[in-house]
Amino acid sequence: MFFILHVNTCNVSIPHGHSHDNKSSSVENTSEQPKSSNNINIRAATIHVIGDFIQSIGVLFAAILINIKPEYKLADPICTFIFSILVLITTVTIMRDIVLVLMEGVPSNVNYKQVVDDLVQISGVRNAHSLHIWSLSTQKVALSVHIAIDNDQDPLKILSDAQKMLRKKHSITRSTIQVETYNEHIMNSCENCQQLGTK
Template identity: 40%
Template sequence: EVLSAIISVLLVYILMAFLLYEAVQRTIHMDYEINGDIMLITAAVGVAVNLIMGFLLNQSGHLHSHSHSHAHSHVPQSNSPTRAHSSTHGHSSLAVRAAFVHALGDLVQSIGVLVAAYIIRFKPEYKIADPICTYIFSILVILTTIRILCDTGVIILEGVPKHLNVDRIKEDLMKIEDVYSIEDLNVWSLTAGKTAAIVHLQLVPGSSSKWEEVQSKAQQLLLNTFGMYKCSVQLQSYKQEMSKTCANCQSSSA
């Protein structure tokens, strides 16, 4: 999914680079002729085709999100505002989004070409409208694709989704009864709408018999409140001797 999204965006950029090169050449030399009638017909067909493609891709993305929400309907919902916030992010397919942006870019270009063709058809001396249309299209393409590139970058680099706050997760984990400290917490994106987490907790002294209860609460917090796709919770009893030994090791190394 991530690779197909990147490939789709790269194809748009390759097309944009070629069109920009042609537009610059035409702007500099101005030694080109444009058949307004052919340009007008081609642009009109392009607008119609891209409208149909955009509609189909939009429906596909809607069905994908709808089925995804049904697949997770068995998970109990929390009243926490964090859950309401996190559940609205990233559930649409990156590949569908990239394809939709591709079609949207083509549609914008076709509309621009249609306007330019109309101008050139009746005012041939204003043929500069053709390269100007390409410049505007290129700016719009960059603005509409930068979000997809950022999202794919987070997934490839296994970064934390921007709608999740790691410090907030730590604070909520520390509020669980019998949790003494958080040794480690890793949160990363698996793909669009799917986030994984691994957390290592230390329990307060004398509460080792409650590890199942603590583990269940931590899992419910990560899955239900923060919308994790999967998580792993590791527990260990707090040992004062271990803490002293580690402190001595750090003092010796210093």
């Protein structure tokens, strides 16, 4: 079983050396391939194999006990019940991760408020709003946001700084960032613009 899982893990993805992303939106870092330990399928298969092994030990223990003392016939269903509960508990985290991806929720390893604060801290950024963060898979996180900058700032430099910060600090490699000029009147009258961070 280990050999099959290892071979399948090694053949999961073969990068073809370039990105199809547009320069003004996200920049995908193809050098950072997800580790197989983070793959939900590998995690589920590993837990399944370990669970089967633990249950086999429980059945063996119950069989030896019943063979030695036949009056302890309840040992078999008790061991099965206990080890089934243990396996169920270990699958809860996998189920949570799968539901999070299917519902496109904010991943548990990304702090929404910290992302807002970090975006606003970029030099030249006055406001960050309409921020959406969701899981594309257990390894890939996507983000879209509007950032308002001062008139005298270079939008391409700020876009690049924002993408670098998101990759480095939050491991977000798929981002769509709309850079707009800061207008105090519009920002004060727009509900979406006031929801998040402002300098």
